[in-house]
Amino acid sequence: MxxxxxxxxxxxxxxxxxxxxxxxxxxxxxxxxxxxxxxxxxxxxxxxxxxxxxxxxxxxxxxxxxxxxxxxxxxxxxxxxxxxxPAEDPRDVLARRTAGAISVYAxxxxxxxxxxxxxxxxxxxxxxxxxxxxxxxxxxxxxxxxxxxxxxxxxxxxxxxxxxxxxxxxxxxxxxxxxxxxxxTLPLAPTQSERDHCGSCRACLDACPTAAFPAPYVIDARRCISYLTIEHKGPIPLALRPLMGNRIYGCDDCLAACPWNKFAVAGREAKLAARAENDAPDLAELVSLDDAGFRARFPKSAIKRVGRDRFVRNVLIAIGNSGDVGFRPLVEARLGDEAEVVREAAGWALGRL
Structure with a gap:
């Protein structure tokens, strides 16, 4: 009882x-x-x-x-x-061109x-x-x-x-x-739904780096950086690469731009707090990861789902967007990588540098 x-x-x-x-x-x-x-x-x-x-x-x-x-x-x-x-604006890392931007959730x-x-x-x-x-x-x-x-x-x-x-x-x-x-299967009573409070605001739409919203409430995943860096398996379309900046896993721009975040508070669950090494990781470290190093670098992480090859592809695009010629030796080392998607991204990054 x-x-x-x-x-x-x-x-x-x-x-x-x-x-x-x-x-x-x-x-x-x-x-x-x-x-x-x-x-x-x-x-x-x-x-x-x-x-x-x-x-x-x-x-x-x-x-x-x-x-x-x-x-x-x-x-x-x-x-x-x-x-x-997050405790601070996740977009702050976008100004650090030699560091990678990882979505807050990951x-x-x-x-x-x-x-x-x-x-x-x-x-x-x-x-x-x-x-x-x-x-x-x-x-x-x-x-x-x-x-x-x-x-x-x-x-x-x-x-x-x-x-x-x-x-x-x-x-x-x-x-x-x-x-x-x-x-x-319990017959529980539904709670009251919440009405839309967006009004005329379009801050999230205007914040998107790749114009992935053809209309309000509609996203074209094919232009979304989260899709491109996580779900997309092949080479990322050339026209979109310069728009990705240093975002190497996901993108928070549309979420962070929402004015309703003025009421947001930092999460209280310790296991969901960002690890310091993932706040703004050094691109030079990440581009050199092999498969074993990748898995060891991201234990218990959602990032592991993309695999090493796609992740290093993303890192190389960020390096190509950095404008830092000091990356050239590291990029050249990836030109002979076993993964075709990595070799292609390395060639593109080298051309940009």
Missing amino acids: SRPEAAAAPLEEVARRLAEAEGFDAFGIAAPDAAEAAGAHLKAWVGEGAHGHMDWMADTLERRADPRRMWPDVRALLMLGMNYG RAEDYHEVIKPRLKRIARALLAEARARGLEADVKVFVDTAPLMEKPLAAAAGLGWQGKHTNLVSRELGSWLFLGAIAT
């Missing part, structure tokens, strides 16, 4: 308290059909080819548009957000490994409470790896709204939220 005071609280409130106890900063509940409109938009977006080479997005399109296609028994989705706000431990165990603990505790009340139920947890539209569902649950840069914006926490989801 559960404690009388716990039994008296609605399961929705129990879930909220569990989320707070696990360090989550935002919580809400969405109905399974809450992202139907976003699903239709996604289909049109993929149909235009704006997803680039992210074939997995097209392959899972039908399931992505409706959680019930993935799990027919789902009745509610608990949407949780964890703040990872400067610390892999957020999947931090968030998923906590979601599992919340889910187990919620199930235990439900069963103590005579309710049979099931749960599934997700952190950015399943065909689930986390951002539209989080907006429907009231965690924030999808801004003109297509990312979630919170009035209390700004642009810096990791999202997780717990799907359940």
Whole structure:
């Protein structure tokens, strides 16, 4: 039997308290059909080819548009957000041309490994409470790896709204939220959604270095630096390389430009705090990494997912944009690299220098 005071609280409130106890900063509940409109938009977006080479997005399109296609028994989705706000403007490193700019989310431990165990603990505790009340139920947890539209569902649950840069914006926490989801067969009541507060502002759109937003609320992944440095496997288009500056993994410009960040606070989860060596790493160190060195340099990091070859490709483009001829010997050493994508980037960088 559960404690009388716990039994008296609605399961929705129990879930909220569990989320707070696990360090989550935002919580809400969405109905399974809450992202139907976003699903239709996604289909049109993929149909235009704006997803680039992210074939997995097209392959899972039908399931992505409706959680019930993935799990027919789902009745509610608990949407949780964890703040990872930086202590300073992440764009400051862009002026340091011999250093690399890594997206804030990737400067610390892999957020999947931090968030998923906590979601599992919340889910187990919620199930235990439900069963103590005579309710049979099931749960599934997700952190950015399943065909689930986390951002539209989080907006429907009231965690924030999808801004003109297509990312979630919170009035209390700004642009810096990791999202997780717990799907359940429990009939939990949805929370109030948040309305759009972007107004006439277009700061995020104007901040994009590569003009990746053809219109507000629409992103062309093929021009997005985050896509190019992380998802894109081959040579990066020549016309976009000079616009990338020293961004070697991801890009925070549109997030950092949002005026709602004036209310943001630095994240409180120690495991999501940036490691000092990833704040502004020396390009000279990174360009010389072999595969073993790459894996040792980024332990427990989301950066490992791109692999050494793509990462060094990105570093070489940053070096080509640096204008520092002192890099030439290091670039020349990569002209004979085993990876074609690295050799090509080295040739381009050498030409720029």
